[in-house]
Amino acid sequence: MTSTQGTDRPDRLSVEEHTANGIRVVTLGGEIDHDVTDALRGIVLPAEGQDPPRTVLDLSAVTFMDSSGINVLVSAHQAADDANGWLRIACAQGPVLRVIQLVGLDAVIACRPTVEQALDS
Template sequence: MTDNQKADRPDRLSVEPEVVDGVRVVTMQGEIDHDVKDVLSAALLSEDSTVAPRIVVDLSGVTFMDSSGINVFVAAYQQVSEAQGWLRIAGAQDSVLRVLQLVGVDTVIPCHPTIEQALNA
């Protein structure tokens, strides 16, 4: 598949960040794989360490995730933990949640059914 074909795929990852009550909520839609790991990294990993990062990642619109996504989530978790912050996952569809559970990410990064539950945990 050429780069142009990848760019034309409707299932590529879209990322919409917003701040809700001082928490960065990153809503994602599409597929998380090797081709979009840089987009995912940019959305979660930060150069700014002046504020303890608090991040909720809304995966309700993500239909597929491979090990590339797992690696970025683990790196983001490590970064926010070192900065006395936290990372939570919300709304993962069954197929994505299953991947998180198979590798044990859900035992390290809290996974919640909804954004509201993740924000209030």
């Protein structure tokens, strides 16, 4: 499934979803900034009744992420944790990985170099 949900400039955020071993894998691409936070929130927050929410976010195609994206990921992590699930980040590259490390998000949300490792850990 591919979508560009709710953004003023849909070319800025792409979304693909699939399930692997009962775990939701969401592949994001483009830029994650203030303009796409509402769409991102709708994508990464656990769905009502998802029991337990287990999600891997593949950030391999994300080229930019600012603090508004970090805030959404923290909220999604907390919501998943509250529902006895989890959120993991996979494949963050270059500047996006640097932001994640600078703010210490990798100490809060498990970050793995590959989707396969995120699924297995």
